[in-house]
Amino acid sequence: MEKFKIRGKEQIPGILALPIAISFILIYFNPVLGIIALILCLALYFHLKNINDYNQGLLQKYVDQLDLSFNSITKSLVFEMPFPIVVLNEKKQIKWHNTYFRNLFPDEELIGSDINKIIPAIVKIDLKETKSDRALVADIGDKKIQFYFNNVKNDELDEMETFIYGIDNTYDESIKQLFKDKRLVFFTIYLDNYEDLRNATDSLNRPQVLGAIDRTINEYFKSRTGVVRKYENDRYMVVMEYQDYMKIYESKFSILDEVRNISHGNLINPTLSIGVGVLGQNPNEIYNDSRVSIDIALSRGGDQAVVKLKDNYEYFGGKSKATEKTSKVKSRVISGALKRIVESSSDVFIMGHNNPDMDSFGSALGVYEGVKFLGKDAYLVLNEIPRQIENIYNSSINNLKELKDNILTEEEALLKIKSSSVIVVCDNHRKNSTEAPSLIDKTDQIFIIDHHRRGKDYIKKSTISYIEPYASSASELVTEILNYLDENFKARTPVAEALLAGITVDTKNFVYQTGVRTFEAASILKRWGADTVYIKRMFKDDYEIVRYKSEVIADSSIVNDMIAIAHFNRDIDGSTLIASQAADDLLSIKGVKASFVLTRANNKIHISGRSLGDISVQLILERIGGGGHLTAAATQLDMSMENAEKLLKKAIIEYLREEEEDESNTNR
Secondary structure (H helix, E strand, O other): OOOOOOOOHHHHHHHHHHHHHHHHHHHHHOHHHHHHHHHHHHHHHHHHHHHHHHHHHHHHHHHHHHHHHHHHHHHHHHHHOOOOEEEEOOOOEEEEEOHHHHHHOOOOOOOOOEHHHHOHHHHHOOOOOOOOOOEEEEEEOOEEEEEEEEEEEEOOOOEEEEEEEEEEOHHHHHHHHHHHHOOEEEEEEEEOOHHHHHHOOOOOOHHHHHHHHHHHHHHHHHOOOOEEEEEEOOEEEEEEEHHHHHHHHHOOOOHHHHHHOOOOOOOOOOOEEEEEEOOOOOHHHHHHHHHHHHHHHHHOOOOEEEEEEOOEEEEEEOOOOOOOOOOOHHHHHHHHHHHHHHHOOOEEEEEOEOOOOHHHHHHHHHHHHHHHHOOOEEEEEOOOOOHHHHHHHHHHHHHOOOOHHHEEOHHHHHHHOOOOOEEEEEOOOEHHHEOOHHHHHHOOOEEEEEOOOOOOOEOOOOOEEEEOOOOOOHHHHHHHHHHOOOOOOOOOHHHHHHHHHHHHHHOOOOOOOOOHHHHHHHHHHHHOOOOHHHHHHHOOOOHHHHHHHHHHHHHOEEEOOOEEEEEEOOOOOOHHHHHHHHHHHHOOOOOOOEEEEEEEEOOEEEEEEEEOOOOOHHHHHHOOOOEEOOOEEEEEEOOOHHHHHHHHHHHHHHHHHHHHHHHHHHHO
8 A cells, every 4th residue: 555644744844944033033143042942943843753753654554454444345345245246357358256146157167258158248338438337238047137337447467357247137127027018009900991892792791701800800809818899880999918919019910911811702802901009108199109000001001000119110011002992082072171271371382202203293283273273373393304204394384374483493482482371292291302391391281192102201290191002193183183173173285184194104004003093083184185195205215215224124133033123323314214114114024023223313322113013112112211102112322322232132132031921921
């Protein structure tokens, strides 16, 4: 132990300075008295020094005794502490441990072993960190031990050692787990196609079909200790504990497949939409989360489960094509709602998604026509004219004389928009994908018309969201809305042609995602004067585009024997158009069920995905931030072409693996 020093000896000269000075003055006036005074000062110095040395000895003796006592206490405490303790060297090897730590690992050779092999969970901890509040809960046998870490410098060895001690938190963790397991989980369940199912099943088989659906739902959830309540013909509510919900979660909501496979003479398969609330603070919040989730499930086309997790969502199912709804009641209701909102507004701003295509521009132009019919100022927000809409755009501004003056960029729209304005978003429901994201925050009146399956980053503050994944295109939805707007309404021919062009592009000439209502919308547009031959001319490609598409197809490769992947490694005007058209053409290759084309666009990698319906390109691209439909989807990635392809292939492998697991579970 280093010796302690009492500050006193250094102060003695200061104490004697005045007496010595007085002594010298006395020597001047009286030498005898002066010398006597100096002798007394010298005697006083030695006396003070002896007192200081004696006190220093007493203090050092006390400190030495305290040090010995403290070392003894410390060693005793370390050895007798009723919890595991271990000391590591700089190489993370065990240097010393107590009995309690040994009892945790009775069969292990501990001294000299790497701590990561003994407690693998410690890999997550950076032992070089100097923070004293680091902790880690590790499962050791049937115990849950919370380990704490501290770094200590060993001066003798001149190395840093790590001191680790653990506290048995098994009881506390079991209480936490019990609390988690006993939490309530709410399910809101809709039978997607109740009316269509009734109409498509003869009266003799109808009770069997509906009874089988009820029985399947009740047996499935009651076998997992859930409480099932049917409160309408096509609606159910289920409440269960979290520990039982996890069995359903791990099965990836196999109830979806069980209901879809019900067959008792019904011509169409019944499908369910399930919304799940899990993490609310109280039963009311959990129930509301399930209601939000069911809305998303329905807007994504049904036949799927959506689980709300704080600000995120998980999706299960959604692998079947959205069922077309035969009733147009909702279209009429939405048309009336749009009319009321527009009439109560000061003006209307209409926009599609960035890098607009035919459907985005055509549906926006259709809404523009409806707003003008209602006598309100309407503005189209368009920042640039990409090659894919160049022909239809030029035709529209040449034939609609006032249109050019009512097309604004995002900056121009920001100067005009007011809080009383209405924003209509077409062919898109994501804020960051709109043509002008900054406009969304300028008003609370937002109307969405879209046909893509809703993703987690949808515009939450919208007044009305008309999202119908069964529809072929946003242009089809807008056509139906306009048809119910007023009995005297008739769109001008260029507008009708733009809408028909949007439908034609998204259906690939009325092949994909085409239902009865798609042809009905086309017939409406034909009555309004749309010329199909003229539209065909609009789709003619330049020689350069045709040549580039041929290059893309020649560059393609087939993976997993059924998926084509190709690249267009040029960032030119129209690169996304070339990629999407090339992806369509790749589907004509025998054996190819899905295709993906990667290209450069605006310093990002754009991926266009297409399929024939057997593979969901939407579920694949959703894994890497994209979205769309079962048969057509896209995404943009801010990375290199090579990394984007690796990410895409990983998403494809994960999707195919899940498909195989689901199929094997169904077969069992």
